[in-house]
Amino acid sequence: MGQKHFKNYIEVNLWEDSLNSRLFADVKNVDDFYLRLSMFAGNKMGDAKDTLVFLDEIQEYPHLLTLLKFLKQGDRFTYIASGSLLGIALAKTSSIPIGSIETEHMYPLDFEEFLWANGFNEFSIQGIRNRFLSKAGLDEPMHAKMMDLFKKYLLIGGMPDAVNMFIQESNIVKVRKIQSDIKEFYAIDASKHDA
Structure with a gap:
């Protein structure tokens, strides 16, 4: 980035x-x-x-x-x-530079961010949120679209590289390779701090 x-x-x-x-x-x-x-x-x-x-x-x-x-x-x-x-x-650290650093915690994409990555805008997300809060259902085509995206989110997860690969190629095999690499690299990264 x-x-x-x-x-x-x-x-x-x-x-x-x-x-x-x-x-x-x-x-x-x-x-x-x-x-x-x-x-x-x-x-x-x-x-x-x-x-x-x-x-x-x-x-x-x-x-x-x-x-x-x-x-x-x-x-x-x-x-x-x-x-x-x-x-x-x-x-x-003996001397933390207070006021000179900003802390940002990084997390995987949540479902709403996954929707943004898949082309949803704030208007559509807010519309779905409003229907949920007012306990109004979605019509069948909208419900089917949301369930399809939710199932994909469950398969792909929220790691940005995996989401980007899915959006670019719609290839779950390539997504699984990225997920496998992430898991392996995290294990290697954690093991170097084992002591």
């Missing part, structure tokens, strides 16, 4: 960095961070308005959580930090 909205998109997977080069392991300050970032992806470091730096698995380097405050104050780029155990990392 960041690639769609920013001309320059820099993704730094800090878990991979911690296993390999450890380029970001000993960042001391903002200037040091920018030096290392330029060594990593200097050709993508554009203007503030067109550069997004995505720090994935930031819990690997808790000192970078504190540095986010100073990176934000410098306003050089837009930053997103994510991590599978970010809440635990925040609890262990």
Whole structure:
């Protein structure tokens, strides 16, 4: 998604960095961070308005959580930090940058969001909601359409990649492959934090 909205998109997977080069392991300050970032992806470091730096698995380097405050104050780029155990990392961080970070919790699509993804607009969703609240039924064609979409939602679930694949290709085999991959990758991700 960041690639769609920013001309320059820099993704730094800090878990991979911690296993390999450890380029970001000993960042001391903002200037040091920018030096290392330029060594990593200097050709993508554009203007503030067109550069997004995505720090994935930031819990690997808790000192970078504190540095986010100073990176934000410098306003050089837009930053997103994510991590599978970010809440635990925040609890262990010596200095949380209060007021400098916004927390967003990510969840799978619910049924209403699934309807949006399948072309429903707010008018149609509100109309269905109003009928439900007033205990008025849907006529047979509308009911059949909603039941068909609900059954598909139960099969596909709410993971965005699986929903997108279904919308693009209407191929449940490809959807199942994505679901299987997600399950496998989550297991691998969880196992690295087993200790």
